[in-house]
Amino acid sequence: MQKTARRSLRPEDARRSNLALVLQDIYDGPALSRADLARSTGLTKVTVSDLVAELMASGLVHEVGTSADARPGKPSTLLTFDPGSRDILAIDLSAKDQLRGAIFTLGGTLVTRIDRRLDGAVGEEALRAARELAAELIAAATRPVLGLGVGTPGTVDAAGRVLRAPNLRWRDLPLQELLSTELGIPVRVQNDANVAVLAERRFDGGPDDLVRIHISRGVGAGVLVGGQLVGGAASDAGEIGHVVIDENGAECPCGKVGCLETWISVPALTARVQADPQHRDQVLAEAGTQLGAALAPVVGMLGLAHVVVGGPSELVDGPLLAATRETIAHRTQSDFRPELDLKASSLGSDAVLMGAVALVLLSELGVA
Amino acid sequence: MQKTARRSLRPEDARRSNLALVLQDIYDGPALSRADLARSTGLTKVTVSDLVAELMASGLVHEVGTSADARPGKPSTLLTFDPGSRDILAIDLSAKDQLRGAIFTLGGTLVTRIDRRLDGAVGEEALRAARELAAELIAAATRPVLGLGVGTPGTVDAAGRVLRAPNLRWRDLPLQELLSTELGIPVRVQNDANVAVLAERRFDGGPDDLVRIHISRGVGAGVLVGGQLVGGAASDAGEIGHVVIDENGAECPCGKVGCLETWISVPALTARVQADPQHRDQVLAEAGTQLGAALAPVVGMLGLAHVVVGGPSELVDGPLLAATRETIAHRTQSDFRPELDLKASSLGSDAVLMGAVALVLLSELGVA
DNA sequence: GCACGTTCGTTAGTAAACCTTACTAACGAA
DNA sequence: TTCGTTAGTAAGGTTTACTAACGAACGTGC
Incomplete structure (x- = not known):
């Protein structure tokens, strides 16, 4: 590749x-x-x-x-x-123990939502559940279907093959091909953080050069350069959760110390806040500073003007992002670099679903 | 943009x-x-x-x-x-107090070299010197000229306008347009670090996803993603010299503290080594570690498999790069990420000239 | 030695896609 | 009412790449 x-x-x-x-x-x-x-x-x-x-x-x-x-x-x-001339189907596999499905108009308006509990299913079972959900969505569609978009955790190559998704225990699963032949409609599968950045561009006016940090159980990112999704040599672009930021940090289950996830994943943040609830703002600001330290070299290297952060707004959109913003500004400012526009995502918890829609719009209609 | x-x-x-x-x-x-x-x-x-x-x-x-x-x-x-069917002209404006020009074959073989001293000329004078050098190159060409490539320090937009080049005291100079109309041949102007990464791909078999760190008076980088040069929102992609890496570092003329340039620019490196010549290797390794810390988030974000570092090999290619390599490995390793291929450039001091050639090959013949 | 299959490159004709030119339709202004 | 302007269409031409079919030049097998 x-x-x-x-x-x-x-x-x-x-x-x-x-x-x-x-x-x-x-x-x-x-x-x-x-x-x-x-x-x-x-x-x-x-x-x-x-x-x-x-x-x-x-x-x-x-x-x-x-x-x-x-x-x-x-x-x-x-x-x-005419946004109502077709339906777009979307599936989000990144939620915890849940499959989230939905039907959208071409304009990105949600029409129907179908969620399914996973009840701990992984591997083959999880795959079956996903197939069933897709079939249900097709059955529930009331207009011709333009395609199905799937946002999944893990690494996904350009052909929609899930190379590795630890949470679902998938390895080398040609999900896009499987669903496409089974359903007989165009299917596009991509990483959750990657599709989310497409959603930011399509549905929130984001630019063609944009990084979106995705904070949930883990930490990932979607990277858009010149309007193109960056895949990376091993289809692992945006996998920044286990990049070490501060070697004086906490131990990470991955074996390293001070990974970004030990600072700003949702579990890490809640744990840190709960451990010291009286200094909540300080704790969040500290985490935000670490995120800023991680982002500053990226901002400089790509000449970024825009970064979006998606995640629980009660954790993200406050002292955390303020500290991130300040850290990046402090570390990258120059007389001639325009200040970075760093903001919390406004797409909420449907960002991945909307990203799946954006993915289908892009692949089937060429609409970015 | x-x-x-x-x-x-x-x-x-x-x-x-x-x-x-x-x-x-x-x-x-x-x-x-x-x-x-x-x-x-x-x-x-x-x-x-x-x-x-x-x-x-x-x-x-x-x-x-x-x-x-x-x-x-x-x-x-x-x-x-037939690499001899045309000549490609190249100019490197990034050398200190010198304009470097050359004539190459289409295959990237150097045919003629013409250097001119600048004697401190800046602004209009430097521009005149560059025009004269270009004219000399055209006169010296023995075959039809495919085009002229120019690698210049500073930020350059996609149209070849030099937005800002402090060393030459240029601001908003439409150099590409000026030279093109004056000379009547195709001209391409780009940032020195950007063209150098094109040279790595073209003349040293580099991949389509590649970052090249350019260490000289300052520190810059050229970024290739999916085969495309990354420009950045303000045409300032790769301008990482003044990104703060370690806030406990040295003061930088830019006003910040701990900029990457205070660690690994050639002046900084030589000063650090001269200050403590007995621990030369340690000093270089420390600098390399800082470079690694700066690159790790970038490597993770872009899913990079290859990074090239250009600069004086006696400083770069040794303890410095070893430390950089180890730091990045230590900070980004996972069971599934292939190890980063980090190496010193093999193009030597003609990297920018060859980059100018690669730029013309790309723009005029579509040869990447 | 000769028919046969294989591969290379060309010739001839066709389909797709966009262009230029020239037209009609419909409007405001004088 | 006449004129100029703008929108959209019709007709025909050019460019581009395709399919089909061919001759040329080679090895193989009898």
Whole structure:
């Protein structure tokens, strides 16, 4: 997985790319005309008309009357994206002892939620539970299904194969391929933290260069560089939970000392707060400082302007993030570097589900 | 510079991409036949023949006899890349009080070297000196010139505008545009550390996910993710010299304390060694440990498998890198992460010049 | 020695995708 | 009412890569 094997580009690939380009503009913006699209994409009006016709035939785009502007010339026919033309199915395997499923519109609006308890199931049993949940979602869908997105803990390669998921006791499980052939619909499987950063971009206006720290039982991250998810040599990009930050820290079950997880995983944070409830703010700030120390070199190396942190807001969004912000600022400031925008995620506990939706939007429609 | 404005894809763009694909295979490998190329690219023999004809017409590719394999069927006509069909001009502005220029073949072989002393020139004077050097290089070229690559200190945006180069006292200087219009040839300008990482990939078989630390007067880095140079929100990716690593460190001229540059810039290293020459190895190891501490979070975040360090080998390639390697291993190891390949650059003091060559190869021929 | 299969590369024709040019429709302004 | 402007469509051309079919050049087997 070193050299990215470039593929040849056929005319149909260019077509798909241009279709996605047009669709993205319609998806994002207010109602646009074909002429607007021609201007924004650089394609000719003729080509745009052709592309739009294809999008209308598939039901993704509709005409919605004409512009009411008072200006010379023929009024334009406005086009809008129809978020209700398909359903997107999403599964979040990262919750504790629970499978979370949902049906969304193309616009990212949650329509139906189906959760299933795992009751300690792992390995084959957990896989069966996931398959059943997927089948239930398909059955519950009321519109044509665009695809199924799955956010799972563990490391996942670009083909949606779960290389390693200790919590579920999965190893080298070709989950994407399994589900896709079984269900007969497009399926995309990716790491939970990775899909979550896609959700930040898609549903909270995040930029194309963004890191999202994911704080739950463990600590992970999703990394977006130039709009592309960073996979890493062993598909383990973002696996920062067991990077040692402070060698004077606590012992970690992994055998090392002072891993990031010993500072800012949810169990670590709650334990530290409970051990010294009177200095809650201080304890959280200390943890936030460690996170800042871990992030500062990354911020400098990638020239980051934006970092989002997802996790329980009562723990994360307060003294912790304030300390993180201050630490990074203190460690990376210069006269010319714009200050880092570090904020808590606003997506809440559905971040991974929404990330699964973003993943399907991206892979099936090319909408980032 | 947040959202990367996707451009529409015309048939001619696809053609360029496919031409580059074929050329890359010919450039890299041993002599290949059209049929080989059809197999490796996925294009048909007919299309490959057409693309090869275009490459041969431009002189980049030649036929060199037929294959001597003893097997049934018509012997294939072998094709090779002709590294002597063009000259590439390169300028390195990062040396101290000196402009370094050179003429290379397309294969990265140095043909002619032209250096000019700066004698303290900065600002407009330095710009004039650079223009003159470029003109001299063009005059000295004996073959058609493919383009000029420039590696400069400071931050450079994607359009080759030098946003800030304190050493040369440049601010918002559209160097690429200036040189390109003045010289009438393709010109690419990028940051010295950024082009150097391109050189590692092109001329030392580096992978598509690679970080190169550049140790000289200051400390910078070039970051390659998925084969793409990382620019950063303010075109300042890789600017890690003034990231604070250890707050118990030395004061930095930038006003902060414990910046990476106070540990491992060449001036800092030589000063530390001279201050305690008897413990040279220890001093270097301590610096290397700091570099490791800075890199560990980056390695984890990007899932890096390869890091290259460029700089004076008598300082870098020894106790320093050993300590860096050990620190990163100690801080990021897990049962499943492959060990990091950390090594000193083998490109020597011409890394930036060769990077400028790699930059032109990439932009003009699509050869990565 | 000769028919046969295999491989290479080309020729001829086709389909896809986008372009240019030229048109009609619909509006405001003079 | 006429004119200029803007939106969208129709017709035809160009580029690109594809499929199908061919000749050339080689080993193999009888």
